[in-house]
Amino acid sequence: xxxxxxxxxxxxxxxxxxxxxxxxAAFDKAAPEMNALERDALIPINIDIPRAVSQVxxxxxxxxxxxPLIAERLPTHDVGLVDRLETYALAAWYAHLAWLSxxxxxxxxxxxxEEAAPLRANLLGDAEALARRxxxxxxxxxxxxxxxxxxxxxxxxxxxSALFSGSWSEIAGKTAAxxxxxxxxxxxxxxxxxxxxxxxxxxxxGPSDAADKRARAFTxxxxxxxxxxxxxxxxxxNEGDVDAIAPSLYKGRGGRGASPRDTDxxxxxxxxxxxxxxxxxxxxxxx
Numbered sequence: 001x002x003x004x005x006x007x008x009x010x011x012x013x014x015x016x017x018x019x020x021x022x023x024x025a026a027f028d029k030a031a032p033e034m035n036a037l038e039r040d041a042l043i044p045i046n047i048d049i050p051r052a053v054s055q056v057x058x059x060x061x062x063x064x065x066x067x068p069l070i071a072e073r074l075p076t077h078d079v080g081l082v083d084r085l086e087t088y089a090l091a092a093w094y095a096h097l098a099w100l101s102x103x104x105x106x107x108x109x110x111x112x113x114e115e116a117a118p119l120r121a122n123l124l125g126d127a128e129a130l131a132r133r134x135x136x137x138x139x140x141x142x143x144x145x146x147x148x149x150x151x152x153x154x155x156x157x158x159x160x161s162a163l164f165s166g167s168w169s170e171i172a173g174k175t176a177a178x179x180x181x182x183x184x185x186x187x188x189x190x191x192x193x194x195x196x197x198x199x200x201x202x203x204x205x206g207p208s209d210a211a212d213k214r215a216r217a218f219t220x221x222x223x224x225x226x227x228x229x230x231x232x233x234x235x236x237x238n239e240g241d242v243d244a245i246a247p248s249l250y251k252g253r254g255g256r257g258a259s260p261r262d263t264d265x266x267x268x269x270x271x272x273x274x275x276x277x278x279x280x281x282x283x284x285x286x287x
Contacts, residue, residue, distance in 0.1 A: 020094065026089075026094065029087050051162045054162035056225055060085060063232070081227050116153050120160065122176075124145060128145070158190065
């Protein structure tokens with residue numbers, strides 16, 4: 001019998017999403033399941049998708065480590081959801097980028113690049129200082145530092161925003177980085193990736209089609225993570241570390257952050273009724 005491990009005290013650091021070509025392959029792989037979803041089953045998009053994807057990619061190794069225990073203790077649970085979670089996360093990431101670029105990139109590429117480079121440099125410097133103090137994961141920061149080129153700059157901003165946001169309660173008052181900078185990095189990274197995609201490939205399909213695909217990919221991703229989190233909550237009840245192993249994507253909403261099912265606490269809106277500008281719920285990207 002597989003034995004539970006000791007309680008996990010600290011949740012893993014977020015990881016930056018894969019480059020668009022890799023994410024596009026994941027989107028294509030998940031497309032049949034996305035297309036099979038009924039419209040009334042789509043979940044309202046009321047969290048920051050890039051941050052959620054980075055968060056789930058960060059905890060994925062720990063979830064995969066629990067796979068044998070899930071299969072053994074919960075035989076009726078679809079353990080394949082754990083296997084497919086990375087694919088679903090990257091599909092949601094790609095669909096979000098396609099949605100951002102569906103308007104032909106309303107923000108010019110040059111000003112985005114001019115804003116992105118110094119923001120990345122400042123946040124990365126702050127992250128390295130925090131890593132030296134042991135306040136954020138040094139390996140994650142080193143991975144961000146290794147990036148080069150415009151695509152990496154964009155992905156690095158997403159990763160930095162998620163890193164600071166996920167650790168804000170521990171680092172507030174100990175860093176020169178501001179909440180506005182962290183929030184802007186989470187917005188600017190996807191905007192820049194979308195603009196680079198438009199320059200390379202032209203605009204994505206029309207906004208309505210892109211919004212539908214985004215809603216479907218998001219629903220597939222969130223449902224899979226939600227069900228996996230339910231399994232973890234059952235298996236790790238005595239250890240009390242579900243929020244470290246599989247933290248809520250809706251943390252801080254409605255005072256139900258510790259519940260395995262947090263989507264019920266989020267405000268409802270039509271998943272396809274989304275503005276053309278990059279979405280930003282008041283607390284989605286903020287620490």
